[in-house]
Each structure stands twice: as structure tokens, then as C-alpha cells.
Amino acid sequence: MKEINVGIIGCGFIAREKYVSGIRKFDFLKLIACADIRADAARQMSEDLGIPRACSVEELLADESIELVLNLTTPQAHTPINHQILDANKHFYVEKPFALTRDDAQAILEKAETKKLLTSSAPDTFLGAGIQTCRKVIDDGWIGMPTAATAFMAVPGHELWHPDPEFYYAEGGGPILDMGPYYLTALVNLLGPIKRVVGMSKATFPERVIASGPKRGNRVPVDIDTHISACLEFESGVIATMIMSFDVQAHSLPHLEIYGTEGTLSVPDPNIFQGPVRVFRPNQQEMGWQEMPMISPYHMESRGIGAADLALAIRGIRPHIATGELATHVLDAILSIEESAHKQEKIDLVTTVKRPAILPLVSRIGDIA
Numbered sequence: 001m002k003e004i005n006v007g008i009i010g011c012g013f014i015a016r017e018k019y020v021s022g023i024r025k026f027d028f029l030k031l032i033a034c035a036d037i038r039a040d041a042a043r044q045m046s047e048d049l050g051i052p053r054a055c056s057v058e059e060l061l062a063d064e065s066i067e068l069v070l071n072l073t074t075p076q077a078h079t080p081i082n083h084q085i086l087d088a089n090k091h092f093y094v095e096k097p098f099a100l101t102r103d104d105a106q107a108i109l110e111k112a113e114t115k116k117l118l119t120s121s122a123p124d125t126f127l128g129a130g131i132q133t134c135r136k137v138i139d140d141g142w143i144g145m146p147t148a149a150t151a152f153m154a155v156p157g158h159e160l161w162h163p164d165p166e167f168y169y170a171e172g173g174g175p176i177l178d179m180g181p182y183y184l185t186a187l188v189n190l191l192g193p194i195k196r197v198v199g200m201s202k203a204t205f206p207e208r209v210i211a212s213g214p215k216r217g218n219r220v221p222v223d224i225d226t227h228i229s230a231c232l233e234f235e236s237g238v239i240a241t242m243i244m245s246f247d248v249q250a251h252s253l254p255h256l257e258i259y260g261t262e263g264t265l266s267v268p269d270p271n272i273f274q275g276p277v278r279v280f281r282p283n284q285q286e287m288g289w290q291e292m293p294m295i296s297p298y299h300m301e302s303r304g305i306g307a308a309d310l311a312l313a314i315r316g317i318r319p320h321i322a323t324g325e326l327a328t329h330v331l332d333a334i335l336s337i338e339e340s341a342h343k344q345e346k347i348d349l350v351t352t353v354k355r356p357a358i359l360p361l362v363s364r365i366g367d368i369a
Ligand SMILES: NC(=O)c1ccc[n+]([C@@H]2O[C@H](COP(=O)([O-])OP(=O)(O)OC[C@H]3O[C@@H](n4cnc5c(N)ncnc54)[C@H](O)[C@@H]3O)[C@@H](O)[C@H]2O)c1
Pocket: 009, 010, 011, 012, 013, 014, 015, 035, 036, 037, 038, 041, 057, 072, 073, 074, 075, 077, 081, 095, 096, 097, 162, 164, 178
């Protein structure tokens, strides 16, 4: 496959820690430039990680050799940067969330369709071995018909480790916009689209104290709710119970579980690519929980797999899986939970989406590129 030149906009934590090394694992993705609103951040990342060119966002977008841009900015910048990328006639992969409002997400999808460009969004962890194996377990009938699910993400707050955590506590941040995409994308992949939701939410602490990096000790005001409980009804009739919280010091809840008519599936952390995937079946009680073999080689940190999957679609090899439409449906679910909490009523989603395709069982993505 002909190589695809890639540019990164947003040279912060996740770009430096995960994406630069992640996309370099795919030899058809060629990272040639990086840009940031902070010129020094782009220059430093280019120097530290050997990226050929650091430049301004405008210069990166004017480079006609770049076909695919990774938008790794903070959530509040996702929509304007997504538009700028499309206006420059390039395809994009954006970190989550895809946008901050349904109208913004829809406008991006419409612009992309008009311009015949492709959009893709984090998370790509559901393309990893853990969630893909769970998908096969369900599709092969190991737990019978899914009837219910639980999804729990509860931590004390990202200010404990992130050096610039302010965005998590501003409009566009919060536990469900930040971590909900991992859990909800995994659930939609496993169970299909969501129909309606009900939610309750609160903010336990009015401010947070940064615990690491140069800003250690700085106080951050909390502008959003930081503890959310929700129930979700899927189009299939499955009912899921969910907690997303930055207010919990410790817990012993599972990440995700799917309950079926003939067994239970214990799903690994959807924020990572690994297992274990475990199944309990009452007709094999003597075996207890059985650990399932992984069906894919992506059982290590593999951020960048979504961009690689998108690159195959750009070259017309097959449609990509982590689509903007999927991310828009997940955003719709998140915003509906937030609205439900504020209005104290059930909310029907305004979008639906096809259950994503399973990642083809090739040994590695590059093998078919
Ligand atoms: N930190 C994590 O562990 C993590 C994990 C998964 C996903 N994410 C997601 O990745 C995204 C970035 O998170 P991060 O932790 O790297 O944040 P960060 O603040 O460390 O980095 C974001 C970078 O984007 C730049 N930026 C902001 N607005 C911009 C604009 N308009 N134009 C150009 N550059 C701009 C900032 O200057 C900064 O360098 C977020 O959407 C976050 O949800 C983060």
C-alpha cells in the first residue's frame, strides 16, 4: 500500500506518550510534521521524538503531501480543529470526544460527506484484543442472549497524575465525556446501538488540587458534575447500569460485565487493549470462570490502530471501523445522560448507528495493507 503522510495537531501528553510511538508501529503511516498552538510544545516534541518538522497549525494544514491529520488537542478545541482539517481537504482521526455538541458533530459529518473525506475518532481500544475477543464470545453464543450489563469507571480524579488537568474540570470535561467513550463504544460494539437513557449527577468537590508537575499545589475550579449514575436501554432491549466518577477514592466494582441468558462475560478495562476476558457458564459450573484465548495480536498498548484502520479506508482497501458516526452516537448517549440528569427525565437518543464490524482476523493490520 502507498504510504500515507500523517501530521499531528496537539503535542501534549497523549501525543508524546502514546501516539507518536503508536503510529510508527504501522510502516504505511509516515509521521512527517507536528503542530501545536504552543509553538514550543511542537518544537520540543519534534526534537525529542525525531519528527521531521514542527510548524504552525496553518502550515501543517497547507502541506499538500499530508493526507491524514491526528487531532490530539484538548476537547474544547476538537470541533474547530476538525473543521480546519476538513477545510484543508484532509481526513482526520480525533481524540475523544468527537465534538462537544450533537449539532457540532452533525455539521462535521455533513462537511466530511460533502467533501468525500473520512472521519474517525478515539477510542480505538475497542479494536484491541480484549474487546474484540469479547465480541467473538458474544457473537458465538457463549453467554446466550445478552440481557443486561454493568459499566463502572470510578477514580479519585486525573489531577493526581496529569500535569495540566484543568480541562477535565471545565465545560467539555468531566468523567463521562472523558472516560464514557471507552465504555460506551465498547458497549455499542458488543450490544449494538443505544435507544434511551436516564441519568443522575452531582459535583462532590467545588475545587481540585493539582498533585504533580510544575503546577503542583494549584487549585482548579470544578465547573462540571464529577459523579454520574445512569441506566441505558439498548435497541436490543439490553439494560445497562453505569457509574462514571472522579469522586471515588477506591472501589471493588468490575469495569464491564455482560449478563446473558446462558452465562456472564467479564470484559477487561475498555481503556486498554489487553485481557483478561473471562466467561462463566452455569452448565460448566465446575470449571468456574474460564479465561478465553485472545483472538487478535493487538493485546499490547496499540493506540494508533484506529488511524491505521482509517488509512486502509483512505486507500480503499475496506471501510474503517472507528467511524465519526459511531463516535457521534456515543456522544449523543453521553449528552443525553447529562441532559437527563439535569431535566430529571428519560431521554431518547436522536441518533442510531450500525453495530461496528469486527476487526478482520488478519495476523496484523499491515498484512493486508
Ligand atoms: N492524557 C491521557 O492519558 C489521555 C488518554 C486518552 C485520551 N486523551 C485525550 O487526548 C486529548 C489530549 O489530551 P492530553 O492529555 O494530551 O492533553 P494536553 O493538554 O496534555 O495536550 C493537548 C495539547 O493540545 C494543544 N492545543 C490545545 N488547543 C489547541 C489548538 N486550538 N490548536 C493547536 N493545539 C492546541 C495544547 O497546547 C496541548 O499541547 C484529549 O481529548 C484527551 O481526552 C488523553
